Every structure is written in structure tokens, then in C-alpha cells.
Amino acid sequence: MKLFIGINVSSTDLETVMISSEDNGIVFQGKFANDITGASEIKDQILKLAQPARFDQIVIGMESTSIYSFHPAFFFKNDAELAKFNVQVVVINPRQTKRYHDIFEDNKNDHIDAFYIADYLRVGRYTIGIVRQENYSALQRLTRTRYELTQSLVRAKQHFLHNLYYKANNLAIGKQKTSVFGATMMDLLIEDMTLDEIVNTPTEALADYFSHKGRGRFADPQGLAKDIQKAVRSSYRLGKVMNDSVDTVLAVYAKEIKTFQKMIKEFDDAIAQIVDVIPEEQILQSIPGIGPVYAAGIIAEIGQIDRFEDETKLAKYAGLTWKQNQSGKFESTTTPLLRTGDSYLRYYLIEAANRVRREDSVFKEYYSRKYQEVQRTPTKRALVLTARKLIRVIFYLLKNHQIYKPKEWLV
Numbered sequence: 535m536k537l538f539i540g541i542n543v544s545s546t547d548l549e550t551v552m553i554s555s556e557d558n559g560i561v562f563q564g565k566f567a568n569d570i571t572g573a574s575e576i577k578d579q580i581l582k583l584a585q586p587a588r589f590d591q592i593v594i595g596m597e598s599t600s601i602y603s604f605h606p607a608f609f610f611k612n613d614a615e616l617a618k619f620n621v622q623v624v625v626i627n628p629r630q631t632k633r634y635h636d637i638f639e640d641n642k643n644d645h646i647d648a649f650y651i652a653d654y655l656r657v658g659r660y661t662i663g664i665v666r667q668e669n670y671s672a673l674q675r676l677t678r679t680r681y682e683l684t685q686s687l688v689r690a691k692q693h694f695l696h697n698l699y700y701k702a703n704n705l706a707i708g709k710q711k712t713s714v715f716g717a718t719m720m721d722l723l724i725e726d727m728t729l730d731e732i733v734n735t736p737t738e739a740l741a742d743y744f745s746h747k748g749r750g751r752f753a754d755p756q757g758l759a760k761d762i763q764k765a766v767r768s769s770y771r772l773g774k775v776m777n778d779s780v781d782t783v784l785a786v787y788a789k790e791i792k793t794f795q796k797m798i799k800e801f802d803d804a805i806a807q808i809v810d811v812i813p814e815e816q817i818l819q820s821i822p823g824i825g826p827v828y829a830a831g832i833i834a835e836i837g838q839i840d841r842f843e844d845e846t847k848l849a850k851y852a853g854l855t856w857k858q859n860q861s862g863k864f865e866s867t868t869t870p871l872l873r874t875g876d877s878y879l880r881y882y883l884i885e886a887a888n889r890v891r892r893e894d895s896v897f898k899e900y901y902s903r904k905y906q907e908v909q910r911t912p913t914k915r916a917l918v919l920t921a922r923k924l925i926r927v928i929f930y931l932l933k934n935h936q937i938y939k940p941k942e943w944l945v
Contacts (some may be wrong), residue, residue, distance in 0.1 A: 537589045539653030541596040542644045544604045549644035550574050552583065553652045568602065577616060584619045595624040595655045624655065668894035673808045678878055680801040687794040691715060694787040700772060701778045702729060704765040711761055715791060718747045724788045732766050733754045738876040789879055796852055805830045818928065820937035824891035828882055835879035852879045854922050887921035896940045
């Protein structure tokens with residue numbers, strides 16, 4: 535006999551329905567606060583039912599609801615008293631329970647939702663979305679926040695370039711041999727010199743500025759000084775009011791860029807501390823092109839590989855599968871990519887695939903072959919298919935605790 539517990543989670547409440555497999559009837563229902571007190575009250579009710587009933591298994595299910603399901607899922611999974619009763623905690627994709635709910639019921643409220651979560655568990659159609667271990671969840675908090683900071687940094691740089699174009703359009707479009715986002719260039723443009731001062735400063739003096747400020751990092755400071763002066767000299771000029779306005783905007787974005795860069799560095803240090811004790815990190819970095827950032831991002835999103843039965847489940851989780859369109863003898867050859875699943879994992883896999891196909895001969899050949907198969911959007915298609923192949927490789931390596939050997943993946 536089994537006990538199925540559906541919990542509809544919100545930011546404040548845990549609406550709970552418990553169904554016994556003995557008669558498929560509701561044996562308990564109630565609403566509890568979404569905090570340690572409410573979760574403990576649900577646990578007490580489970581223990582009250584479990585001790586005399588002798589359930590073979592207790593399945594607790596809830597939908598993956600952003601941050602709100604995190605604490606109750608961890609609470610039930612890690613509770614020592616519940617562990618004695620063969621408790622399985624399942625976090626379900628809300629799309630699955632919605633489809634199941636819509637078959638039987640038009641109405642919707644918290645109680646109905648909790649009932650159909652429990653009933654969905656009862657019919658056994660769920661896949662085991664095992665609650666990830668704490669170290670993977672901790673890593674995921676860091677890698678996802680790092681990703682968001684990186685996106686913010688990209689936007690800040692875009693705004694900076696947009697406004698720099700007003701001030702010195704030829705610098706903004708890159709008519710020099712260094713990035714405008716380096717610390718030395720940012721200081722030159724925002725704090726140390728006006729455009730007129732850059733143009734009027736002797737080339738040798740400007741070269742000395744780059745040598746001193748850049749601490750010898752510029753290979754050809756003399757050539758760089760000439761390029762900068764040429765780009766500034768040939769750029770449009772603004773009136774004083776507009777120039778002051780643009781300078782204010784540039785100063786704000788320059789400060790924001792430096793702040794984001796510093797924050798990302800702090801996250802990189804924190805991520806390194808966690809991945810150092812996770813064995814999967816070395817496995818993924820054995821694949822040419824996958825460095826510490828992509829390895830950490832992929833590991834954080836996958837979690838323990840035992841969460842997935844096979845590589846197709848992992849591909850579906852990442853949203854790297856295609857919708858089938860078949861009827862009778864007809865089967866469409868142009869089917870769209872299903873963009874459901876973990877968008878963070880999909881991002882890291884596609885970005886990693888783009889690096890791997892440049893550095894590994896097996897992936898390079900595979901990408902080239904897929905690129906030549908079609909005329910419509912060949913780059914996008916070939917890259918996504920390469921990411922799909924990368925999933926197969928990653929799944930096999932993690933499952934078997936092996937490092938990457940190109941000869942094994944020539945097919």
C-alpha cells in the first residue's frame with residue numbers, strides 16, 4: 535500500500551491532499567503555512583497515518599514553482615523520521631500536472647490542484663525529478679546569479695558603446711587595437727583626458743601613459759597611441775551641453791561595468807571553491823573547449839546525473855528535443871525545437887558546443903556535416919545538433935565516471 539501526497543505550493547501556503555492506494559480515496563486534506571512550522575505539521579500528519587497503516591512507500595509531490603518549492607522539498611527529503619518510511623520526494627514540471635488536471639477538471643483552486651498532483655503521482659506517470667543534493671543547489675545559486683550578472687554587464691557595455699558613439703564615433707566602432715572596456719582605456723576616456731587633450735598630447739607622451747597605466751600589458755603602446763589619436767581626430771565633435779551630458783552617462787556606465795566585473799570575479803572565486811570538491815568538474819573539463827565557467831554551469835543545472843534515466847531524458851530537460859509531426863505515412867522533416875525545459879542548461883550546452891566544435895576534431899567534423907545538410911539556417915541547426923551530441927557525450931562520461939576520449943565518439 536502506498537500513500538500519495540500532493541502539495542500545491544505558494545509563497546505563503548502549502549495546500550495538501552493525501553491519497554491512499556488502498557481505495558484511491560482522500561485520507562487527509564488541509565492547508566498549512568509555507569514555513570518550518572507548516573512543513574512540520576504536514577510531517578506529523580504523515581507520521582500519524584504511516585505508523586498504523588504500514589505503507590510500503592510514501593510519495594510526496596509538488597510542482598516546481600520557482601523558489602517557493604525549494605524549502606519544503608528539501609525539508610521532506612532530508613527529514614530523518616520520514617526517511618524510515620521509504621519516502622520519495624518528487625518535484626514535477628507544472629506542464630505535466632496541468633495537462634493531467636485539464637483532462638478531468640475545468641475548475642481550478644489550490645485544493646483541486648493539490649488533489650490532482652496527488653492523483654498524478656498515484657497513476658505513476660511522473661518521472662522521478664529527484665531533489666538535487668545541497669552542493670549542486672548551492673552551485674546553481676552561484677552560477678545562475680553569475681549568468682544574470684554577465685547579461686547585465688553585456689547590457690551595460692552596449693549602453694556605454696551607444697553613448698561613446700556620440701562622443702567619439704570611431705572609437706565606439708573599434709578603430710583601435712584594444713578594447714574600450716579595459717581599465718586603462720576607461721580611465722583615459724572618462725577620468726584622465728578630454729578628447730582635445732588626447733589629440734594634442736604628443737604621441738610619445740600618450741604611449742608612456744599606456745605603458746605606465748597598463749603596467750606593460752600593451753605590446754605596442756606607440757602604435758596604440760597613434761591609433762587612438764587618429765580615431766579621436768576623425769570623430770565628430772559635440773557641443774558643450776551635449777558633451778557634458780554624454781560624459782555623465784559614460785561615467786555612470788563605466789562605474790557600473792567595473793562593479794559588475796568585480797562582482798563576477800567574486801562569484802568565480804566562490805564557484806571555484808564548490809566545484810573543487812565535485813568530481814564531475816574534472817570530467818567535463820576533459821572535453822576540449824569546456825572551461826571552468828561552462829563546466830560549473832552545466833554541473834549546477836544537471837545536478838547528480840542519476841536524476842536522469844538516459845540521455846534522452848537529459849536532452850528533454852535541457853529543451854534540446856524536437857516536436858514530432860507524423861500521421862499515417864507522412865512524417866514532417868522540418869519540426870521545431872521544443873524550447874521547454876531548463877533555459878540555463880540549454881544556454882550553457884549551446885555555448886559550450888560552439889567552443890567544443892572549434893577545438894575538438896570529432897565535433898568539428900560533426901558540425902560541418904550537419905551544416906551542409908540543409909540550406910535554411912544551417913548555422914543554427916548545426917550548432918543545436920552539436921549541442922545535442924554533446925549531451926550524449928556528457929551523459930555517458932558522467933554515468934561512467936570517465937574522461938573524454940575523442941576516438942570513442944567518431945560516429
